[in-house]
Amino acid sequence: MSTQISEATTNRLSVYLRCLNKLDAEGIRTVSSKVLADRFDLNAPQIRKDLAHFGELGVRGVGYYVKDLKRQLRQILGLDLHLKVAIMGAGNLGLALADYSGFRLEGFKIVALFDNLNEKIGQQSRAGVPIYDIKDLRRIAMREQIVIAVIAVPFSSAQEVVDKVVAAGIKAILNFSPEALRAPDKVKLKNVDLTVSLESLSFYLARGMGGNSV
Amino acid sequence: MSTQISEATTNRLSVYLRCLNKLDAEGIRTVSSKVLADRFDLNAPQIRKDLAHFGELGVRGVGYYVKDLKRQLRQILGLDLHLKVAIMGAGNLGLALADYSGFRLEGFKIVALFDNLNEKIGQQSRAGVPIYDIKDLRRIAMREQIVIAVIAVPFSSAQEVVDKVVAAGIKAILNFSPEALRAPDKVKLKNVDLTVSLESLSFYLARGMGGNSV
DNA sequence: TTTTGTGAAACGCTTCACAGCT
């Protein structure tokens, strides 16, 4: 419990939760690490190790109670906090992210879009997320208790927007722009970079390699 | 040269290329691993190790010639192949991905969107990417020589679409849906999962941790 | 008996220190 949990582990916890949701929807009550692994292409000892970081979540000889483990993972991942999210940039990507129903945003609420174009400010996304002036970021972030910002602005203004996000007291950033951004250590920054992802695929194609991976 | 190159390494190659593009734009001719590292918050020995996988790309006592290294990285990453990309799903996200200029898609061409809704088929994105019937995927993938598919459909139909993509002979998939997809080993699958990313941020927030990372 | 939780081994990636070129 006192050790640092790696990013790889937290990512897997998220995947485990998704798997458990499926099992629960099927009415399955208990599941062993072996069955979970076989069914979802995971690794049984790794599941046990990952979960063991957070106490004795399973029952020896039985496995894990699906509903209990779901609840515990949701709590561990902080989903019960119902964290508020803002999307920076009401362009195509920002609007799409604000509304995309394919993302199972259980535990998150997208409460605001921010932009600097007058014709966008005051409008809202199709699903009804309001678009605010980025000048009002600090005020609205405090009022709405926004703790996560998603960066969906063109790369040329990404760093500038990150600086504003940090100044507004937001504590975590998910960056979609293809730019190496700097933020203070106290702010958690995670990058999702389409260029890097595509180039990685391209590399494997260029080498004529196969292989399946996350 | 005969060893497997790790995903972490290929991702960094992509980052190095981006840094070199900046240096080149500034007219800088040569750069040492030390300077590159200091300037872009990278790791000098790691840069050398990563590059050394592909031969002697630098010059001892000098460093790396920016233009040469750019060219070599582009070739290593397969960007000279100008690979063709299709976006599966002409919803908000698919259309946004097809047009988003913030992504520096140097070396890739998005040539098609696919959907199954009649009112979308025959239309095109704002930037002019045509929307085809997914039924014609195989034919158009062959005609256009599409080798990468981006999955931007709702999660409930993601696996079904992946199966069609595989059947059409496409060799690499970038998955934006929050679903654990299965594809044959010969097809390279890479997941970009907003849910996992957000939950990972949420975990750190819930634990009151700081820390900056990729 | 079944299946977890866990110390120990194995593995792979990163960092280091320096030999080898220029």
Added chain:
DNA sequence: AGCTGTGAAGCGTTTCACAAAA
């Protein structure tokens, strides 16, 4: 002298094998 390329050391993560518990 300067900086790369690289074998070896260091470190963190994954895998294994089994003791402990139900």
